[in-house]
Amino acid sequence: MSFNSLCMNNLWRSAIRLSSNAAVTSTRLVAIRCKRFGDKRGELCQTRAHSNNTQHVSRKLVRNGKEKKLVVFIEGNIASGKTTCLEYFSKTSNIEVLTEPVSKWRNVRGHNPLGLMYQDPTRWGITLQTYVQLTMLDRHLSTMSAPVRMMERSIYSAKYIFVENLFRSGKMPEVDFAVLSEWFEWITQNIAIPVDLIVYLQSSPQTCHERLKERCREEEKIIPLEYLEAIHQLYEDWLIKKTSFNVPAPVLVIPADDDLQKMLHQYEENREKILAGSNV
Ligand SMILES: Nc1ncnc2c1ncn2[C@@H]1O[C@H](COP(=O)(O)OP(=O)(O)O)[C@@H](O)[C@H]1O
Numbered sequence: 001m002s003f004n005s006l007c008m009n010n011l012w013r014s015a016i017r018l019s020s021n022a023a024v025t026s027t028r029l030v031a032i033r034c035k036r037f038g039d040k041r042g043e044l045c046q047t048r049a050h051s052n053n054t055q056h057v058s059r060k061l062v063r064n065g066k067e068k069k070l071v072v073f074i075e076g077n078i079a080s081g082k083t084t085c086l087e088y089f090s091k092t093s094n095i096e097v098l099t100e101p102v103s104k105w106r107n108v109r110g111h112n113p114l115g116l117m118y119q120d121p122t123r124w125g126i127t128l129q130t131y132v133q134l135t136m137l138d139r140h141l142s143t144m145s146a147p148v149r150m151m152e153r154s155i156y157s158a159k160y161i162f163v164e165n166l167f168r169s170g171k172m173p174e175v176d177f178a179v180l181s182e183w184f185e186w187i188t189q190n191i192a193i194p195v196d197l198i199v200y201l202q203s204s205p206q207t208c209h210e211r212l213k214e215r216c217r218e219e220e221k222i223i224p225l226e227y228l229e230a231i232h233q234l235y236e237d238w239l240i241k242k243t244s245f246n247v248p249a250p251v252l253v254i255p256a257d258d259d260l261q262k263m264l265h266q267y268e269e270n271r272e273k274i275l276a277g278s279n280v
């Protein structure tokens with residue numbers, strides 16, 4: 001049976017639901033190939049996965065009515081309150097929360113690419129951003145453990161905001177930007193990255209600067225207000241003006257300058273909208 005004939009057209013959004021890690025790896029590869037064969041994102045439905053010498057026929061779908069799952073990205077500037085927001089929603093059963101893998105970015109086999117990048121962005125920007133891209137992709141492809149996934153940032157913001165900022169500010173050599181862009185384009189053209197809604201925590205750079213100082217992460221002590229202003233502008237162009245890059249899902253904007261109590265209230269007020277996914 002040809003590979004293409006295994007793909008049905010009337011189902012959408014795929015996710016990996018397999019019982020063994022080996023099978024997961026195989027199925028990811030099948031997902032990659034299926035997208036190459038021209039399926040719209042997630043239309044891949046049934047795949048044949050090989051692990052060792054065993055053949056599995058695996059259904060790779062979540063959006064067939066009963067199994068519908070929802071993926072929400074929480075986006076926003078550094079220290080805008082994303083983690084705090086996710087902590088709040090993590091108390092809800094049926095919501096799986098994935099925070100950014102910052103601890104990995106601070107320690108990969110004893111090295112700290114985040115710290116190195118802030119010390120010397122021209123030298124280490126490519127190193128950090130390559131690793132961010134890998135770890136984000138790994139997050140996106142991990143098996144969902146609940147009907148709703150809320151994930152801090154995405155492979156998109158890593159590229160459209162942080163890589164873009166390094167390049168535009170003259171801190172990333174053109175060749176590094178080109179290589180990262182090739183990787184990013186290959187990934188997004190060949191691998192399905194599910195997303196139903198983007199929640200944008202819209203905060204002023206000044207607020208973020210205050211909160212960042214309060215949080216006091218060692219590597220970030222040297223971040224000036226201007227850096228947060230540049231990140232803010234890139235977010236606004238992407239998610240509000242929609243003039244810079246593709247926006248992969250509808251955007252729900254939540255103003256995020258208020259104190260914690262008001263923010264928690266706002267999250268509660270927006271709960272239904274968030275759980276409605278793209279029907280905002
Ligand atoms: N609404 C708020 N008002 C005041 N401080 C806040 C608020 N939300 C978060 N913080 C604090 O600001 C810092 C950054 O918040 P955090 O959730 O870690 O942001 P992010 O994950 O977006 O970087 C933390 O010290 C946090 O406790």
Ligand SMILES: Cc1cn([C@H]2C[C@H](O)[C@@H](COP(=O)(O)O)O2)c(=O)[nH]c1=O
Nearest residue numbers: 077078079100102132153157158162220
């Ligand atoms: C995605 C991404 C992040 N970073 C940096 C920016 C911050 O210093 C941390 C993330 O912290 P936050 O409080 O969760 O915003 O990582 C980066 O340099 N490049 C990236 O792509």
